[in-house]
Amino acid sequence: MLDDNTKCLEASQKIIWINHSDTTINNLPFYMYFNSFKNSESTFMRSAEGNIFGNDFSKRTKEEWGWIEITKISIDGIDYSNKGHYVQYDDQNEFDESVFEIPLEENIDPGDTIYIDLNFEAKIPLIFARAGYQRESFYNIVHWFPQLGVWEKSSEGSWQWNCHQFFRRTEFFAEFGNYDVEITLDDKLVVGASGCKISEKKNQDGTKTLLFHGEDIIDFAWCAYPHFKVYEDQWEHVHIRILIPPEHEHLHPRIIKALKHGLAYMTENVGPYPYNTITVMDPPLLGLNAGFMEYPTFITIGSFAIFPKGIRTLESLVLHEFAHQYFMGIVATNEKEEPWMDEGFVTYYEDKIMEDMCQCKSSLINLLGYKVNNSSFTRQEYTSLTNPSTGSIARPGWEHKEAFKGIIYAKTATMLKTLEGLLGSQNMKNLIQGYYKKYKFKHPEGADFKNLTKAFVNSNNLSEDINVDRFFSQLLEGTEVCDYSVGSITYFRNHKNIGWFGQYKNKIFKKATPNELITSKVVLHRKGGVVLPVNIRFVYQDGTEIIERWSGEENYIEYFFENTKKITCVEIDPDQKIYIDLDFTNNSMTSYHNTTPILKAASKGVYWFSQALQSMFFTL
């Protein structure tokens, strides 16, 4: 029950849980993430460095902080109220209350089913990291209930709880389950949630009760706002529901179009969308901090009343959050320990769907001649980092102190695009389809994806194109960068048999004979530490081409071509398969001066600057 006046939740919860492992369990940990917003000393707030999304929290009133408490709990009929305690598995911060543990009096044996009955109360905070309320009764109620950690097999083979504290840079990880959630709230509020709405009944006290049902989902989130306009549509078996404030209403066709394209693309290229619903919530500006997030069958985006069609960041955002339904929603990787496995995969698919939807090289922005492709923007986020070697991708979220987006989102997506370049698009599609098929409704780890890729490469005889172990150790675990460059093209004539030959009286002097053969010498460099096999295109002056494969092992390599014609152009990776190369501008060299494009660029610069100067000072 949501109290709109006090911004409090009062709820009862029943959990049925089965121990599928072969190990006996003697404790139960619960995520209690609302407690991360209880005070400035929680692990989340300590790592927030004074503000969340630019909002200073030092002036918050007591009503604007949040908390959650289990008021009563029994497990299999045994009362455990007041028997639990907060634990800090990760950082021993005694003030952090984001994980609550109950030591069990009776163990849970393998195969046992337990029944947990609990009541909890929660104070909803003014929005912190997506969760909370805003004025005008806007609510985004996420990670809001005591949720069990994940009982899983570690890489060493033993079973253990995976229930990390809430850090600023970590998201969520939970077990699949079936949810039946009854929400009672003020009748004026329009509600959107994970799962499907089963029923809605009005109560006599001016409230209403809604029942939602979600199957095989790892979390349940919901939102409410009295001014939401609701648009509904259908894509095959999927019911689409858009909740949008009136001032953004005109944008709903763009959201639906993007979503439908995303559903079709992911179904075709990854695997079928298993749920029969998807709800998109576009928050009003006052609740923007609740946007840009993914929950099972429920995503939150962010838009603005004026959103030119040429700026497709709205579509890109919708597709990013939607792709999360697959990567972290269905293939439920651990967002805390391996954030690259959801954000990186999702950014890769966001780029792919956008480019497929727009069928152009300006999938993200096409405004006044400024054209940017989604993948190009993603690559830029990585290549423009002050230090692209700042850290490896494969690290837990809490270890990323800086360049989180540039490394986790952008470098991973660019790495996957490079993997696609090396494997080929069809092979990449097959690989990901296999990954999805094998790990849907499971919790794969990075090692699972690497092993699957290795097996795929071996079974498809692709090992000449890529060394999987080396690829991942360099790009995923390593911090080195990839940068190939052409050093020089020079020419010389190879004069042979000139000078004195023989001894004494038999000495013969041989003069140079006309040699029509010219030797073209090309020097290539590998400037970065990453070694990837790469194609080199050599173009003779008459346009004929030679393609050579360079393993990239050497820091420096020379190629010699003796021919009557000169090599006039050299291109490393002409098809841009190695998309993770830090600098494309040094990947080619011509012996001739390519002035026409420079003339074009310079004249455009002069022209637009002249226009600007005329406009600025024509009367002054």
Place this chain on the structure above:
Amino acid sequence: MNLKRAIIQGIKEGLSFPKLSLILVFSILIFTSFVGLSIWSWFDYPIGHTSYISKLLQGYDHDLFQDLINNQGAGYHIVSKLVFWSIILYWIFTPFLNGGLVGNLLDEKDNFTNFLKNGSHHYFPFLRISILFILLHIFILLILSAIAFFAINWSLTYFISELPALYIIALAVFIYTIFCMWLIAAAILSKFIYSNDVGKVGPSVKSAFCMVFSQKTKFFIVGTIFLLIGLGFGIGLNLLVNLIIEKNLAFVILAILCQFFILYFRSTIRIIFYSTYKYLFLQQEI
């Protein structure tokens, strides 16, 4: 002489000053060509001998520009610094251009010698007028921005939607445009008044403002007409230039010629604009 006749006279006269248009175009190109040369160097040194640069012939390429900025940041820095200093230098030079322009229009002579004579003669008084009007623009902008800032903050606190904030921004832009029209009119008229009879900056500016505020609507209308003409033709011609796909040298040269024509056309509009104000001023004088 009514407004319509003043505009028609302005157009006729503006079109009869081709040399003046060329002087204005070339004088602006002198400043901007330095920026052009720095752009040339920025591209030429690192990627002038690559095939990658050919991507520029297909339009803007984000990877290319980004890699260039990442790896040749110094070149980009030089371009941006040159842009900044060219703006400053061009502003310092503008009173000379305006002196020549106003002088030639009043003398009804379309020649370079007269332009130079008037430009040098009026330089310092026009520079003072320029500084005064820049300060007025800044003052109005600051006042409007401060009001808009508080109004936007208020609207975001009391309304649930960002639309009122957007309306406030639109209103602020509209009000600034109105002030701009009057300031532009006053700036041009004060130059004509100075050159024609007064010979002192202060009284010229004062007379100009009296003239503008006695016929606020008229000057707003004429300013708006020229703003719309300028914008309309500007956008239309730029779209035409964009239709030229500069895939080889011939098309690049064709595009450069078109761009030159557009700059020439804009200079002619400027002369027409000044000429119209001249007739409006003379009408007041009579």
